[in-house]
Amino acid sequence: MKLPRRVTAKYLLILFSFAAWSLHTLAQTQLLVEAESFDNTGGWVIDQQSFPVIQSSYLMAHGMGRPVEDATTTAHFEKTGTYHLWVRTKDWAPFPKGPGRFEVIVNGEPLGGVFGESGVAGWKWYYGGEVDITNVDAEIRLKDLSGFNGRCDALLFSTSKAEPPQDSVGMSNLRKTLLDLDGTRKEAGHFDLVVVGGGVAGTCAAVVAARLGLKVALIQDRPVLGGNNSSEVRVHLRGDIDKNHHPKLGRVVRELDNGDPGNGHPDGLQYGDQRKMDIINYEKNITLYLNTHVYQVEMKDKNISAVIGRDIRTNKEVRFTGSFFSDCTGDGTVGYLAGANYRMGRESKVETGESLAAEKTDDFTLGTSNLWASLPVDSVTDFPQTPWALPFSDEYHIDEERSDWQWETGFGNLNTIAQAEEIRDHNLRAVYGNWSYLKNNKAEKYGKRELAWVAYIGGKRESRRLMGDHILTQMDIQDGKMYPDATVTATWTIDLHFPQKENSLYFPGEEFFASTKHIRVAPYTIPYRCLYSRNIPNLFMAGRNISTTHVAFGSTRVMRTCGMMGEVVGMAAYVAKKNETNPRGVYERHLDDLLDMVRD
Incomplete structure (x- = not known):
């Protein structure tokens, strides 16, 4: 067997170790x-x-x-x-x-x-x-x-x-062998559009494409739809849909919107999981796959030909083939696996010319939140001491009954993809440590309160951004540039988080509490060219992983805005199929068709 050039000595050692273990236990x-x-x-x-x-x-x-x-x-x-x-x-x-x-x-x-x-x-x-x-x-x-x-x-x-x-390599091989993953893999069939990621962006993309007659697979790696706006994460929707240059855009976002319960509401029903599910189940052209994590892609002639997902509970694998794919994962997972150009972290001022950019390129990203809430109870309850958690004191603790967005970990010192577990666990150490302090030192206020809910699924803000034919910048936003392919109207501030100063003072390098400075902008448009990959011909993207700089991402990342991106992708997939072209071909040859649909 001829080994690839990139196979390192370490990988060979791992491979041979697993082979030896396999032979020993055969x-x-x-x-x-x-x-x-x-x-x-x-x-x-x-x-x-x-x-x-x-x-x-x-x-x-x-x-x-x-x-x-x-x-x-x-x-x-x-x-x-x-x-x-x-x-x-x-x-x-x-x-x-x-x-x-x-x-x-x-x-x-x-x-x-x-x-x-x-x-x-x-x-x-x-x-x-x-x-x-x-x-x-x-x-x-x-x-x-x-x-x-x-x-x-x-x-x-x-x-x-x-x-x-x-x-990890040996474990992957062990699973593949003992669970017979290849032998039990099933074929889902061929779809016009395969949407990976069932957050607001992916759900909107699937609904619009299905209503236009496309056969759609919607793949979500959790048991509920909505992503950060689900009962598992509980982040409210932000960004306006009523200030559009294209007023009809945002109708599907409005259908999914269950109202505004704020962040971290103790009643998960407030986030409308069932509402989202009912909308999807009503669409006869959508085949929904929940609890399915896509971890592998197949390529043909530089296009994605198939994605492979594994059920997060049963470990059964399913293969999806498609004409077009939309990466709505947030992490840019499909694009990454396919070899799409991407960025992660901050660009420098020299690179982008943005006044808000970092002095030097670095890996800094906005963090991940695990929200929590408490509720009153009839009698005094206790909570254990937590010597393994973050230490709080009379001098520094957070005196609140329910969290908001500020409970955030990551901030560039941890990778939001490779270290997602460590980030979530650090958030938990902060939540439990602070709550233990409140329960054991502020009994008058917190004695008759209990933790009602703590998120164990992290609400991510930033990871990979997939590069398209246009990269949205701070200048595009603040100058209100109206490109010929203007589609989604965005309204959120440029909202870039950083560690709160007091939190950094008491937990240097281990911050879990954020601050921000909102830089307000007038409604501006996002070009369609930000919604497809510049080097994977049949790949769309919608959500926080679209083609922007880090600074511009600070404004585009909120969920109503992301949902409108999904609506545009659903329309573009229809135009691409109708005209037997790809996402770039829609821009180059059929842009008027797409914009007519966006307007109407």
């Missing part, structure tokens, strides 16, 4: 049980946010300080006998030991002691001892001991004691 009986695939997840939740890093979802005991109901499943073994158990988990807050303690119970017998408090950061396999399987069907139970976000990725039962591969 004659052994093995059973891989993915925690997220448990028959009954109980009070545990499924988290897929780190899929790009660990190539898997996992179960997490998100009890806000109270142990959650056991997760249970029945595992079917090929044969009875003595097996060695390995448990893949991590200590998410090793300061020096974290709180995510849990037990693994097989047929009523706890094995391996307590997991999740090793004091070692990072995902690892931990040995859980021997277990005698006397019946081919065995009950497995994950028992949470703290309610503080213990997590389990997988269990491996093997008649060999050989340690499973600890690296």
